[in-house]
Amino acid sequence: MNILYGVPGEGMGHATRSKVIIDFLLKEHNVQVVSSSRAYQFLSKSFPGRVHEIKGLHFAYKNAQVSTLGTFLLNLKSAPANLLHNFSKYLMIDKSFKPDVIISDFESFTHFFAKQHRIPLISIDNMQVMERCILDIDIPKEETNNYRLAKTIVKAKVPGAKHYYISSFFPADIRKKDTSIVPPIVRDAILKAEVSNAGHILVYQTSSSLSGIKQVLHQIPNLKFYVYGFNKDEKDKNVIFKTFSEQGFVNDxxxxxxxxxxxxxxFISEAVYLKKPVYSFPLKNQFEQFMNAAYIEKLGYGRHFDELQADSMKAFLYDLDKFANKLSAYKQDGNSQLFKALQKQLKDM
Structure with missing residues (x-):
């Protein structure tokens, strides 16, 4: 079976989990991939000759939050060139590859291609939980507009799929047909990792614009912090910044x-799988991050705070044993549930 797989370029989580699924699909199927930005670079190394570069949207950050205006201006400036590039890529794929089915991880190019050619579409992502399930968390007034906006975007992103597989570390009641919840997709390095407790705290930042992180962590001098996301190697007292390497990151x-x-x-899903308590302070103006942090606290896997502060850290550390006890009950059989469901779905097409 010929499969066209779409992966967005913003955020490496889409790319790492898609690689796991593509590896599985390649055992029996011919897969071609479209992606952009860092995800394209990552996937093209993993699957040489199978990955086609398109141009996607990007987020602009300021002071560890998404800048709405900055994001709009950033994408507006590049829109004409990106559309032209994507159209040429569309024509190339249309001529050289005839997919039997299309899989989208919250990616628009493949959705458009599927609709134009009336090809069955499967959605595999974590975002559809906002639109197709009932969220069992309190949504404060200040998050209401973010929730409405996020839900509108999710609803419009990949409509009309034959089936929606929602990857989630938390349970949720499904409210729409053709929808299944599966555990998070876990990469091989995490599945094979040897879990231990060396005593350090791992800090992971998707936005390197967070200022003052060292000053906060210096206030807890008895703990060592390994910090990823700032693309530098530097040691300052108990705070150790590290450039990214997959094996080093997984080991830490x-x-x-x-x-x-x-x-x-x-990242939160991997931490939960490895049963690591989570201190989560979501980026502002991103409801999906708020939702994940809220569920971490609801499930007792950690704490949800508005920002990184020393006093909050101390409160979090005080309850580590309680969080570890809750996490000990979490169970997941690797990626077997999704793989079995996807295999059956493809056979039935």
């Missing part, structure tokens, strides 16, 4: 006492 995560992060789904 698997041996961490706990983790500190924003609200990104993929």
């Amino acid at each position: 995560l698997a041996s961490a006492k706990a983790v500190i992060a924003n609200g990104g789904f993929s």
